[in-house]
Amino acid sequence: MSQEDIKESPLDKAKRLKAEKELKDQAKAEDETKKQAEVQARTEKLGALNNSKQDLEKQLEEINLKIDVSRNEAHETRDTMKDGGLDQDEEFKDEYNSTVSEVAGNLNELRNERNRVKAELEQINFNIENFDVNETIAEGKEITQGAVETVERENKEAIAQVENYPGAETGDIKIAEKITAETSKEVNQAVENADKEIKEVVDGDVVENISSKDEKKEFLINVEELKDRIQASREKMLATGAHTLNTEEEIKLYSSLGKPEELKKAQEQAANYYEKQLSAYGWAGDKYRDSGDIKKAEEMYRKGIVENEAKLKMDVNKVTFVTVNICARTAEMYEKLGDSEKSREMYKNLIETAEKISPRDSQGYKEVAIAYEKLGDSEKSKEMWEKDASMWGESKAHQAAASYEKAGNKEKAKEFYEKAIAYQEKREEPDSEILAEAYVGIGQKGKAIEILNNTIKKLEKRGATNGSFHLYEVMSKYL
Amino acid sequence: MVQKKITSNKDKIGVIKGIYNQALIDIDKIKKERDKKIRTILKDIDNKHIAKTRQDIKNLK
Numbered sequence: 001m002s003q004e005d006i007k008e009s010p011l012d013k014a015k016r017l018k019a020e021k022e023l024k025d026q027a028k029a030e031d032e033t034k035k036q037a038e039v040q041a042r043t044e045k046l047g048a049l050n051n052s053k054q055d056l057e058k059q060l061e062e063i064n065l066k067i068d069v070s071r072n073e074a075h076e077t078r079d080t081m082k083d084g085g086l087d088q089d090e091e092f093k094d095e096y097n098s099t100v101s102e103v104a105g106n107l108n109e110l111r112n113e114r115n116r117v118k119a120e121l122e123q124i125n126f127n128i129e130n131f132d133v134n135e136t137i138a139e140g141k142e143i144t145q146g147a148v149e150t151v152e153r154e155n156k157e158a159i160a161q162v163e164n165y166p167g168a169e170t171g172d173i174k175i176a177e178k179i180t181a182e183t184s185k186e187v188n189q190a191v192e193n194a195d196k197e198i199k200e201v202v203d204g205d206v207v208e209n210i211s212s213k214d215e216k217k218e219f220l221i222n223v224e225e226l227k228d229r230i231q232a233s234r235e236k237m238l239a240t241g242a243h244t245l246n247t248e249e250e251i252k253l254y255s256s257l258g259k260p261e262e263l264k265k266a267q268e269q270a271a272n273y274y275e276k277q278l279s280a281y282g283w284a285g286d287k288y289r290d291s292g293d294i295k296k297a298e299e300m301y302r303k304g305i306v307e308n309e310a311k312l313k314m315d316v317n318k319v320t321f322v323t324v325n326i327c328a329r330t331a332e333m334y335e336k337l338g339d340s341e342k343s344r345e346m347y348k349n350l351i352e353t354a355e356k357i358s359p360r361d362s363q364g365y366k367e368v369a370i371a372y373e374k375l376g377d378s379e380k381s382k383e384m385w386e387k388d389a390s391m392w393g394e395s396k397a398h399q400a401a402a403s404y405e406k407a408g409n410k411e412k413a414k415e416f417y418e419k420a421i422a423y424q425e426k427r428e429e430p431d432s433e434i435l436a437e438a439y440v441g442i443g444q445k446g447k448a449i450e451i452l453n454n455t456i457k458k459l460e461k462r463g464a465t466n467g468s469f470h471l472y473e474v475m476s477k478y479l
Numbered sequence: 480m481v482q483k484k485i486t487s488n489k490d491k492i493g494v495i496k497g498i499y500n501q502a503l504i505d506i507d508k509i510k511k512e513r514d515k516k517i518r519t520i521l522k523d524i525d526n527k528h529i530a531k532t533r534q535d536i537k538n539l540k
Contacts, residue, residue, distance in 0.1 A: 129488075136492045140499035147506045154510065158517045165521055167528040172520055179520075183513040187506050194502035201494050278530050429508075462505055467512070 042135065049128050056121040063114045070110055074103035130202070137198060144191050151187045155180035178244055182466070189463035223479055226449070230479075233472040236465060244466060247273070251290075252473070267291035275300060281307065282329050285336065301333040308333075312349075319356045321364050327353055328367045331374070347371040365391065369406070382407040389416070394423055398438050405441070417441035433474050445478055452478075 008016070078100055086092040127134060162168050162176040234257055242250055242262075247270045254263035271287035274280040281304030289297035308330040312323065327350035334343035350371045354364050369384030385407035392400035401416035420438040424430040432455040436448035452475045459468040 133488050133491050133495065136495050140495060140502075144499060144502050144506070147503055151506060151510060155513070158513065162517065162520055162524075165524055167524050169524075172524055176517060176520055179513055179516045183509055186509045190502050190505040190509065194498050197498045198495050201491050201498070277527055279533060462509065464509070464512075 045135075046128070046131055049124060049131065053121065053124045053128065056117055056124060060114065060117050060121060063110060063117060067107065067110045067114060070103070070107045074100075074107055077103050133202065137202075140194075140198075144194065148187055148191060151183060155183060175244075178241075182241075182244070186463045189461075193461055226453070226475065226479060230472045230476050233469050237469045241465060245469075249470070249473070256476075264291050268293075271296075271300075279307075282333055285333065289336070298337060301337050304333050305330055305337075319353055321357070324350055324354050324357075324364055324367050328370065331371070335374075344375060347374050351375075366403070382409075394419065397423055398434050398441070401438070401441055414442055432471060436474060436478070440478055448478055449475060 081087060081092075081096050081099065086096040158180055159173065159176050163173050165172075234253055237245070237253060238257060238259075242253055245253060247266070251263065251266050251270065254260075254266055267287045267290050271284045271291065271293075274287060275284035281300045285297045285300035285304065288294075288300055308326045311326055312330075327346055331343045331346035331350060334340075334346055348371075351368055354368045354371075357364065365384050365388035369381045369388060372378070372381035372384060385403045386409065389400040389403035389407065389409075389412070392403070397416045398420035401413045401420060404410075404413035404416055417438040420434060421442075424435045424438070432451050436452050439445070439448035439451065452471050456468045456471045456475070459471065
């Protein structure tokens with residue numbers, strides 16, 4: 001008999017309900033006590049402020065009285081000496097002056113003291129008047145400070161995680177340190193921005209829009225201004241963190257800024273990494289070719305072909321999507337070596353291979369579509385792009401749309417870009433890059449740039465240099 | 480656009496709470512981005528390790 005089958009007796013039920021109620025009452029009472037303690041603390045704070053106010057008002061009254069007395073005394077002193085002609089007599093003139101200075105000094109001291117008390121009183125009055133505002137700020141500061149401390153603790157844990165990860169090298173740890181340092185910087189910036197905004201609110205400099213919903217400010221594209229900002233973002237990235245970019249972005253940065261030496265160095269480093277670390281000879285060949293080392297590029301392509309063909313022979317009975325991919329990369333390498341005959345042969349091989357397997361994801365159709373395109377069969381290629389498009393789910397509707405575009409099916413492409421927009425816009429955090437791509441897909445380039453611009457501004461406000469740089473590069477494609 | 484200055488303490492409190500909430504949301508996003516980048520590093524370490532092992536096996540052959 002399963003547990004669900006055991007029926008609870010009325011007595012057990014009564015006991016359970018009683019226990020539940022007791023727990024609930026206890027929690028309620030604790031909550032009430034906490035609230036009361038908070039109210040008590042606030043009342044005490046406010047009471048202390050009011051006591052200080054009363055003390056200061058009393059002090060001020062006393063000082064005013066002293067000032068009156070002192071002023072009268074000063075006048076009397078001066079008049080007494082004047083009556084006696086001391087101010088005119090050479091023998092007593094100095095005494096007269098020093099006595100007048102002394103009483104004037106005493107009076108000034110009292111006036112200064114009065115100003116100090118007045119300023120203090122003004123501050124207390126302001127604090128009383130803004131008591132609730134200040135309490136809200138103090139509470140917010142405490143919560144954000146807690147969040148900052150959590151980030152710092154997690155940063156340390158993240159570095160330790162990388163340090164202790166099997167196979168981690170010094171370079172990996174350094175990257176983790178850079179990432180966490182950037183995280184700290186961004187978090188501090190977010191807190192700093194909040195403090196700045198709050199100061200503006202307290203000072204009464206902030207305005208609220210009464211009818212912002214109805215009168216939405218139109219976004220006007222200033223292409224030249226955006227281009228300047230893109231250039232500034234690239235220069236900033238070059239100056240502060242080119243090394244934090246991924247290989248391809250770093251190469252693109254040097255290329256767009258016209259830095260031939262840095263570009264060549266980055267290309268060679270990438271080629272070396274692809275060759276030695278990943279044994280990805282096709283990519284390595286591309287980078288050697290881009291850096292101008294054609295001989296080395298061809299060597300890489302040949303090496304890649306030899307290795308891939310060996311794999312194809314080995315896996316002859318085990319045909320998978322990996323096999324299709326190997327065929328595609330090999331055909332590309334033959335093409336890059338100028339051997340179009342061998343390339344075509346490999347593309348045909350790819351199509352035959354793909355037919356042996358039933359495609360379970362879009363990758364197979366995509367490679368077959370490209371193969372047909374290379375062999376000049378555009379009809380078959382379009383058919384494959386349509387199949388590829390049908391494989392993507394709702395979250396990847398933009399990819400389906402792109403495939404429909406390649407298939408020449410404009411209507412379907414538009415339909416799927418619209419689906420992608422609907423999907424992204426209902427998300428809590430839409431992907432700006434996908435949204436922009438989809439809006440461009442339906443011919444609304446301005447909207448795409450507006451979306452990217454808004455996200456960039458948010459990222460810049462947070463000090464997220466890498467994030468904003470990435471989106472500026474996306475934007476540059478659409479300008 | 481019609482605008483007015485925020486002068487009442489009640490309105491100020493509302494705006495201040497909104498600013499702090501936004502700061503917490505921003506901090507959370509920054510944390511998520513950091514975690515994503517750290518995961519990428521760990522994945523890269525794994526990939527390098529696999530590539531090296533493959534190379535070692537090839538050398539043994």
